[in-house]
Amino acid sequence: MQLRHQELTREQLYAEVWTTPMSQLAKRYGLTDSGLAKICRKHRIPRPPRGYWQELRAGKNVRRHPLPPLKAGERELMIRISLPDPVDVDADQLVAAEALLAKLPACLAIAAGWDEATPLSIQAAATARSVTHGSIVDDCLRRPRAKHRYDVRVSRGSAERAVRVMDQLISAFNSCGVQVAVEDDGQTRVQILGEDIPIYLTEETESRAVDPTPRQRRASVRDYSWVGPPHRERVPTGRLCVRVGDIGVYGVRRQWGDTARSRLEDRFEAVIRGLVKVAIATRSAILKRARWQNEELERRRSWEEQERLRRVEKARIESLDQLLDAWQRSQMIRAFLVDAQVGMPSRQVNGPPCQNPPDWLKWVEEYADRLDKLWQNMNHN
Numbered sequence: 001m002q003l004r005h006q007e008l009t010r011e012q013l014y015a016e017v018w019t020t021p022m023s024q025l026a027k028r029y030g031l032t033d034s035g036l037a038k039i040c041r042k043h044r045i046p047r048p049p050r051g052y053w054q055e056l057r058a059g060k061n062v063r064r065h066p067l068p069p070l071k072a073g074e075r076e077l078m079i080r081i082s083l084p085d086p087v088d089v090d091a092d093q094l095v096a097a098e099a100l101l102a103k104l105p106a107c108l109a110i111a112a113g114w115d116e117a118t119p120l121s122i123q124a125a126a127t128a129r130s131v132t133h134g135s136i137v138d139d140c141l142r143r144p145r146a147k148h149r150y151d152v153r154v155s156r157g158s159a160e161r162a163v164r165v166m167d168q169l170i171s172a173f174n175s176c177g178v179q180v181a182v183e184d185d186g187q188t189r190v191q192i193l194g195e196d197i198p199i200y201l202t203e204e205t206e207s208r209a210v211d212p213t214p215r216q217r218r219a220s221v222r223d224y225s226w227v228g229p230p231h232r233e234r235v236p237t238g239r240l241c242v243r244v245g246d247i248g249v250y251g252v253r254r255q256w257g258d259t260a261r262s263r264l265e266d267r268f269e270a271v272i273r274g275l276v277k278v279a280i281a282t283r284s285a286i287l288k289r290a291r292w293q294n295e296e297l298e299r300r301r302s303w304e305e306q307e308r309l310r311r312v313e314k315a316r317i318e319s320l321d322q323l324l325d326a327w328q329r330s331q332m333i334r335a336f337l338v339d340a341q342v343g344m345p346s347r348q349v350n351g352p353p354c355q356n357p358p359d360w361l362k363w364v365e366e367y368a369d370r371l372d373k374l375w376q377n378m379n380h381n
Contacts, residue, residue, distance in 0.1 A: 007078040014045050014067045021053055029081050043079060044068055088287035089280070093193050097276050100176060100193070107175040108269055123182065124167035127152060131159040139234040141203060144186065151188040151200035155236035158203050162240055165264055166201050169242070172268050187245070193279040198245030204257065205234040240264050242271050244278055252281045330371040337365055 006029075008016075016025055017040060026036040040047055046065035055062045070076060130144035131152060137143045143153045150170075154162040166188075170180045179191040190197045210233050212220070241257025241264065256271045258264050340361055 007080050009076065009078060010043050010045060010067065013040070013043070013079055017045060017047055018064050022047065031081070039079065039081070043077075088284050088291060090283050090287065093280060093283050096193050097280060100178070100276060101273065103176060104269060104272060107172055107272075121167050123148075124150065124163045127166070128159055128163040131163070132156060138205070140205060140236050147184045147186065148182055149186065150182060151186055151198075152202070153200060154203040154240070158236065158238055158240060162201050162203065165240060168265065169201075169268055169271065172272065176272065178272075190275060192275055193283070195279040195282045197247060197275060197278055197282065199242055199275070200245060201240060201242050204237045204239040204241060206237050207232045208235045244275070247278070247282060249278065249281045249285050252277050254278060326371050326374050330368050333364060333368040333371070337361060337368070340364075 020028075022033055022036055026033050029036065031039075037047065039045075045067065048064075052062055126146070127144055127149040130146045130149050131142055131154065134142035134145045137153050140155055141153045142155065142159075143151070150163060150166045152159070152162045152166055173180050173190060173192075181189045181191065183189060187198050188200060190199055209231060212231065239258040241255055244254035253274050256264070256267055256274055259267075
């Protein structure tokens with residue numbers, strides 16, 4: 001797909017910068033705020049100072065910094081900005097998303113009533129037991145070994161809290177009418193706004209320096225060769241986060257977790273709102289791929305039609321060349337006959353082109369007639 005561009009002069013971009021906030025203008029052109037600021041600095045276009053838009057909305061008379069003139073010998077250049085691809089959205093999905101977000105506060109109120117004394121569901125309790133005896137996933141993290149368990153990847157110390165958070169989150173989903181399926185292969189999939197999105201709850205890890213044990217030092221001679229034994233290891237931090245699995249969609253947030261100010265249990269609204277955006281982005285990616293495929297199919301059809309017309313044109317030219325060749329030969333032969341009948345002696349001669357001129361001239365005339373019939377038949381066909 002070809003990229004779309006828009007060309008602006010310094011005056012045009014200057015006018016837009018001072019009439020539209022940079023954040024909105026950058027989003028229109030598919031740029032970041034810093035990217036648009038770099039373009040302005042490169043072309044010496046002043047930008048509104050901090051507080052400009054607040055003062056403007058308050059009705060104050062704010063001063064606009066003038067656009068500096070071009071330097072001596074500097075040419076006026078067109079500023080070329082790449083425009084983002086057209087957004088492919090499903091209108092019905094957007095309506096469903098608004099309805100889901102409208103009832104979100106009531107759904108979260110149900111989940112907010114959970115506490116440490118709330119009993120776990122049967123599946124959550126089974127997941128907690130399975131994590132304790134689960135297999136290693138990423139160094140220090142474990143996941144359930146048994147089938148049909150929540151997809152959690154945590155350390156033993158965080159297992160109980162992790163399954164409780166997952167159970168509480170799934171309860172919030174169910175309250176909103178969002179179905180959650182736990183597959184036999186260990187995946188937990190959220191069916192939201194017509195999209196099937198895999199999620200999992202994991203624990204963040206960090207790298208920590210460690211001193212090699214005597215056993216590692218002895219093994220380094222044999223196993224680690226020149227690099228020596230490992231001096232760092234991954235350790236769990238106790239910080240939990242919900243992540244979206246690999247769905248091939250980028251540009252949207254796909255992780256929500258504990259922060260310095262709030263725990264994951266208090267961020268379910270951000271999780272659900274984020275998954276709504278992921279579902280919309282997933283549908284948008286599907287529609288975009290379908291549009292690209294249709295455009296590629298249309299380009300292929302156009303190319304095939306051009307090739308067909310080219311072959312037809314080539315065949316017509318070849319046929320015309322044959323007609324012209326037959327017609328020219330016929331005309332040349334008949335002109336030759338006129339001169340030959342006058343200048344060629346009627347007596348028999350020895351050697352080429354003939355031994356009997358009258359018979360030879362008759363044969364030449366018959367050959368010219370055959371050429372006439374040939375190009376006439378080709379012309380009719």
